[in-house]
Amino acid sequence: MNTLTDRYLAATLQSVPAQRRDEIAAELRGSIEDMIEDRAGNGQDPTSAEREVLTELGNPSLLAARYADRRLxxxxxxxxxxxxxxxxxxxxxxxxxxxxxxxxxxxxxxxxxxxxxxxxxxxxxxxxxxxxxxxxxxxxxxxxxxxxxxxxGWNIDQLPDVPVKRQISLSDTVASVVMLALTIGYLVLQHFQSWVESADGTNIPIIDPALWTSWLPVIIAVLAASGVFEFVKYRVGRWTWPLYGVKVLLALAFTVPVAWLLFEHRLFSPALVDHFDWFSQGDNLTTLAGGIVIGMAAIMIWDLVDSAAKTRRSTIV
Incomplete structure (x- = not known):
């Protein structure tokens, strides 16, 4: 007769090693019959006792894993x-x-x-x-x-310091790094695809290609160093005066060369200047350079003043 116990044993034994099936079958059947007899001896119906015993034993796959010492x-x-x-x-x-x-x-x-x-x-x-x-x-x-x-192995000296309230958020760090990465990417990309084309469809770079052998790698290196700085700042978790000093150096290392190249009319590629007649009219190119430099200087000063205020707040004991 195909009883619940028989079905339970069959489901369990199919997942255990073949050489141990007879041993496990005898042990498990004996345990099940003993538990059913105990419940029946207390007046419970044998059929319902069998169902409750098998329910308590649980999923036969889990039971088989324990018998086989198999990790789940x-x-x-x-x-x-x-x-x-x-x-x-x-x-x-x-x-x-x-x-x-x-x-x-x-x-x-x-x-x-x-x-x-x-x-x-x-x-x-x-x-x-x-x-x-x-x-x-x-x-x-x-x-x-x-x-x-x-x-x-782990030891007590690996316990971290009690975390302090973060002044530098992850979202701000990610946003800054992404913006720097996009800037570096476009400085490289514009040499091949600037979306400005000559009459014959040739790409016109925004930045003077001659700068690839002089200032452009320096500017890209400064931007990359700024990205590393953002990660370091996030790891520290708050502004410190040494970090502020590094920020000032990086800001000047980017702004000063770019401003100088603008004033010397060396930043934009000659092909771009020739492509747009507006650049060659009067002092338009000088005026544009001056406007860009003033905007860059204003942004840099505002950023440094804001960072200095944050540094002062974080260092007040």
Whole structure:
């Protein structure tokens, strides 16, 4: 007769090693019959007692896993924290780097802006999937093979300081870094695709190409250093006078060369100036340069004054 107990045993035994099935079947059947007899001895109907006993034993797949000493998780507690830490670290910068590189290369090869952005997004998503898959696979294998990693254990000295209230928000940091990255990307992209074309369809760069051998790499390096500064500032969590000093240096390192190039009429490419008649009329080019410099100076001064006020507030004990 195909009883509930028979069905429960069959469901359990199909997931345990074949060499142990007879042993586990005898042990489990005996335990079930004993529990049913105890309940029946107390006046309970044997049929309802059997149903309650099997319900209390739970899902036969879970019971089989316990008998087989089989883990029911992809990565166990021995490796979980290490896996999570490494995954967070890799996902924090690798996809962004891959996406940026792919976008720049696509643009440099003559691809359209839409093509460069779409290719970069697709490459970023693929990188995220690949990192997640291979990292998880490696740790799953380590977990199931009980591989011992000779890594330093945790000690009391690793306890972090009590966190202080953050003055630098993650959203502000991300916004600043994205803006800097877009600026650097366009400085490179405009040399190949500025959206200004001559009569024959040739691309006209906004920035004088001659600056690639002089000031333009310096300006890009300053912008990149500003991005690194934003990350450092976020890690510190608040403004300090040393950080403020670095900000002043970076602001001057960007504004002064750009202002000088504008006043010397060396920033814009000669082809761009020739393309627009307005530039060559009277002092229009000088007036435009002066307006841009005044705007840059106003923004820089306002930003430095605001940063100085934040630094003063954060350093008052």
């Amino acid at each position: 998780q992809l990565i166990g507690p021995a490796y979980y924290l290490m896996w999570e830490r490494l995954l967070r670290l890799l996902l924090s910068f690798v996809p962004a780097i891959v996406g940026t590189v792919v976008a720049v290369v696509t643009a440099a090869e003559g691809g359209s802006v839409g093509s460069a952005i779409g290719t970069a997004i697709w490459a970023t998503l693929q990188t995220v999937v690949q990192i997640g898959f291979w990292t998880t696979l490696v740790f799953a294998i380590l977990d199931r093979t009980n591989t011992t990693l000779d890594l330093p």
